[in-house]
Ligand SMILES: [Zn+2]
């Protein structure tokens with residue numbers, strides 16, 4: 425397992441309400457990553473694969489904010505228009521093996537954008553389950569009877585959408601900026617999937633609808649525009665963790681060999697030390713003793729028992745009738761920036777540079793035009 429196979433944590437909003445019951449299992453099937461996939465392009469755009477968790481057979485596309493959408497197939501440009509008029513308010517895409525059907529038309533792929541081909545705001549939904557607003561250019565194709573929706577968007581829009589998912593808009597501005605730099609660095613370090621760059625789960629970066637232009641999150645993204653975290657001249661796909669439990673961990677601490685990659689460091693976290701936290705869980709299985717301290721092993725065990733059974737890799741185990749009682753103090757892998765610790769540092773007057781220097785020793789910040 426390489427450092428890049430580590431997943432990032434669930435959003436802060438969920439974290440605060442913690443969270444032994446959060447859905448973690450979705451990240452695992454995507455852990456096989458590719459290290460050298462060409463990026464979307466040089467225009468600082470990213471391609472996000474969205475809604476794959478739902479394995480959708482049907483997707484509904486609608487306008488947002490009244491913007492006209494031009495919808496085309498791989499063979500016919502601008503064949504349909506969504507403009508809000510009767511009969512032109514939404515389109516339903518259905519998977520038919522490796523093709524995608526809209527009404528009576530079938531194609532290998534469909535695209536939707538503004539009329540001039542640029543990014544547009546639109547609403548995409550899995551009927552009865554989920555919907556989200558995106559801003560970008562949408563492509564839909566089908567693989568083995570499931571629809572694959574990919575949104576190409578400006579990288580800064582993606583950064584803002586991710587920070588909005590990871591932090592509260594009311595969090596201290598310097599913590600929002602630190603998260604923005606970490607998120608941007610993760611995206612700039614390179615893609616992690618073959619057919620798009622990143623997914624929208626915690627395997628890559630959980631993502632919400634773009635926040636309002638007047639939000640504090642957008643201010644933090646704009647204030648750090650182009651700023652990246654680097655180690656030895658390479659942008660770092662920076663890992664971060666929900667709640668470190670008092671001290672962050674190096675890759676070796678969690679049983680991973682960094683090689684030439686950034687090794688991460690164990691640094692103290694004042695906030696978590698001042699705000700101790702304990703989770704408990706029970707595993708009803710006596711055949712195998714859960715063992716703490718190793719992230720690779722935690723992932724293996726979580727596959728067996730579920731992520732909610734072992735929220736962090738640092739815990740104690742006690743035998744009880746028919747199973748094991750676990751008690752832990754950290755959530756996530758504990759590697760890199762502790763998000764609660766970052767909020768705590770910012771509340772105490774630290775700048776985003778201070779926060780990043782603390783949690784990522786031996787890195788530098790660069791500004792990319
Ligand atoms: Zn992913």
Ligand SMILES: [Zn+2]
Nearest residue numbers: 668693696762
């Ligand atoms: Zn911490």
